[in-house]
Amino acid sequence: MKIRLLLSLAVALVALNAFAQQRDFSKVEIKATPVAKNIYMLEGSGGNIGVSVGPDGILIVDDQFAPLAEKIEAALKDLNPGKLKFVLNTHHHGDHTGGNVVFGAKEATIIAQSNVRKRLSSDANTKKEALPVITFDQSASVHFNGEEIKLLHHGPGHTDGDSIIHFTGANVVHMGDQFINGFPFVDVSSGGNVEGFIKTVAAVLEKIPAEAKIIRGHGPLATVNDLKSYHEMLVETTGHVKKAMADGKSLDEIKAAGLPEKWKSFGGGFINAGRWIETIYKEASKK
Numbered sequence: 001m002k003i004r005l006l007l008s009l010a011v012a013l014v015a016l017n018a019f020a021q022q023r024d025f026s027k028v029e030i031k032a033t034p035v036a037k038n039i040y041m042l043e044g045s046g047g048n049i050g051v052s053v054g055p056d057g058i059l060i061v062d063d064q065f066a067p068l069a070e071k072i073e074a075a076l077k078d079l080n081p082g083k084l085k086f087v088l089n090t091h092h093h094g095d096h097t098g099g100n101v102v103f104g105a106k107e108a109t110i111i112a113q114s115n116v117r118k119r120l121s122s123d124a125n126t127k128k129e130a131l132p133v134i135t136f137d138q139s140a141s142v143h144f145n146g147e148e149i150k151l152l153h154h155g156p157g158h159t160d161g162d163s164i165i166h167f168t169g170a171n172v173v174h175m176g177d178q179f180i181n182g183f184p185f186v187d188v189s190s191g192g193n194v195e196g197f198i199k200t201v202a203a204v205l206e207k208i209p210a211e212a213k214i215i216r217g218h219g220p221l222a223t224v225n226d227l228k229s230y231h232e233m234l235v236e237t238t239g240h241v242k243k244a245m246a247d248g249k250s251l252d253e254i255k256a257a258g259l260p261e262k263w264k265s266f267g268g269g270f271i272n273a274g275r276w277i278e279t280i281y282k283e284a285s286k287k
């Protein structure tokens, strides 16, 4: 059973890779949205990119896919004539780090949590230029364009190497895939877990000011209230599944009954309600 699961996961990952390599990026357009002060969000294909522009040059958070690097550079040039000095990676997934190989080779300094470098290095296809040059375990700060940009690792969540990035002056937070517009993807094969995922979201809510603007890993710009209802969804849906388990329900029964209607809108994305229930169930069964 376990081997079969791992196999199907491996097949899914290979398919995802092939998808990234084969897909036609020529049609993708990079759209820039002002977030606050000197911070912008770029959308194209893959994870949302956070951008800081100013007198020191340019810093980006995540860089989508390598074939989009030229378009990303052009979009950055429209915002600021300065040089791209830093790339911060929220985590190792290819739709957030694919551009590293291009920007790293052009002497941008890549910074990420230590496990991001470990996971990227363990893939034989990763070129040296794509690896983070500066790594940290818990936290790091980049003092850039007149503000402190904090990278904070809260332990395992979406993966085991996620950072929450806070532009403390502009009051903007980039959450990576710790916050997306749908039920979360918890990458258990990369050290992620549901409990840690929820803890991280709670910790962010405790720290950030009410008027902060939030860039999610995927989906439109968000507010602190959006993050609050996301947290509520996480707590209530996991509670719902655990209660059904305590009542002796099987995974199939819980999936057939579904989640409370209130959270239906979260199931339209990458992770549907069934897959989210399964993720919660499997983790809770291990205890």
Ligand SMILES: [Zn+2]
Binding pocket: 091, 093, 158, 177
């Ligand atoms: Zn991810």
